[in-house]
Amino acid sequence: MLKVGLAQLAVQYDAIAANEQQVTQVVAQAAQAKCQVVVLPEMWRTGYAFQNLQQNSDVNGQATQAFLASLAQRYQIAIVGGSVATRRDGDDYNTMYTFDATGQLLSQYDKVHLFGLMAEDQYLTAGRRPNLFQLQAVPAAGIICYDLRFPEWIRCEMATGAQVLFVVAEWPTQRIQQWQQLLAARAIENQAFVVAVNCVGENPNDQFGGHSLVYDPLGQVVTQLAAQPGFTTATLDLQQVVTVRGGMPVFADRRPELYQG
Numbered sequence: 001m002l003k004v005g006l007a008q009l010a011v012q013y014d015a016i017a018a019n020e021q022q023v024t025q026v027v028a029q030a031a032q033a034k035c036q037v038v039v040l041p042e043m044w045r046t047g048y049a050f051q052n053l054q055q056n057s058d059v060n061g062q063a064t065q066a067f068l069a070s071l072a073q074r075y076q077i078a079i080v081g082g083s084v085a086t087r088r089d090g091d092d093y094n095t096m097y098t099f100d101a102t103g104q105l106l107s108q109y110d111k112v113h114l115f116g117l118m119a120e121d122q123y124l125t126a127g128r129r130p131n132l133f134q135l136q137a138v139p140a141a142g143i144i145c146y147d148l149r150f151p152e153w154i155r156c157e158m159a160t161g162a163q164v165l166f167v168v169a170e171w172p173t174q175r176i177q178q179w180q181q182l183l184a185a186r187a188i189e190n191q192a193f194v195v196a197v198n199c200v201g202e203n204p205n206d207q208f209g210g211h212s213l214v215y216d217p218l219g220q221v222v223t224q225l226a227a228q229p230g231f232t233t234a235t236l237d238l239q240q241v242v243t244v245r246g247g248m249p250v251f252a253d254r255r256p257e258l259y260q261g
């Protein structure tokens with residue numbers, strides 16, 4: 001069993017202190033609810049304030065890592081840290097950090113598929129590596145927002161034996177139905193839990209639609225929020241993954257030698 005908390009925040013545009021305050025509150029709330037893991041949305045620190053990256057991109061992710069590690073340690077809870085803008089060697093990335101409940105960094109992931117419709121490709125550099133980690137001995141994988149539209153990438157991660165896929169997003173309101181349908185498909189095809197956290201609120205050009213949710217390995221809703229700020233929890237019974245995978249051997253039946261290009 002793994003109890004997860006989903007933090008659907010109203011991310012404030014280019015307002016780091018206000019967003020850190022929200023994150024502190026929601027991590028405390030998740031710990032109070034006895035969650036083992038809390039999940040934050042994409043770009044929770046600044047929103048898509050790319051014009052201001054010179055000031056607001058976190059150099060080497062140092063401030064974000066110190067902040068999340070100290071929260072994880074203080075509340076003894078693992079944190080799938082959504083994502084933030086980071087700067088390394090002069091390049092900016094959309095980066096997810098995951099910490100265990102002692103504040104140890106488990107993984108660092110740069111978004112692989114940059115979203116041109118929000119100009120990410122003009123400002124950011126794409127990552128190239130997968131995002132795999134273990135939470136309370138549960139093998140898991142993580143992706144960021146637009147990565148969700150690339151099942152081949154997600155399959156690479158899930159074929160390693162991951163039982164839970166964490167998805168963090170700033171997904172616009174007008175495509176929320178696609179968000180739900182793509183997430184359900186990823187749960188069904190990978191026979192895994194999908195824990196997906198979106199934000200709400202606005203940037204100058206976009207409105208974000210919430211509907212953070214958990215799907216079980218058959219694609220059924222375990223919990224789902226609406227389009228307002230909120231928090232919800234779900235207890236994942238990992239035995240369900242074993243049962244569903246045992247009932248239909250999708251991974252064993254793959255023909256990867258045919259899947260070029």
Ligand SMILES: O=C(O)CCC(=O)C(=O)O
Pocket residue numbers: 114115118144145146147149170171172175
């Ligand atoms: O794929 C979409 O519709 C939304 C993607 C997105 O908003 C993002 O990657 O930031």
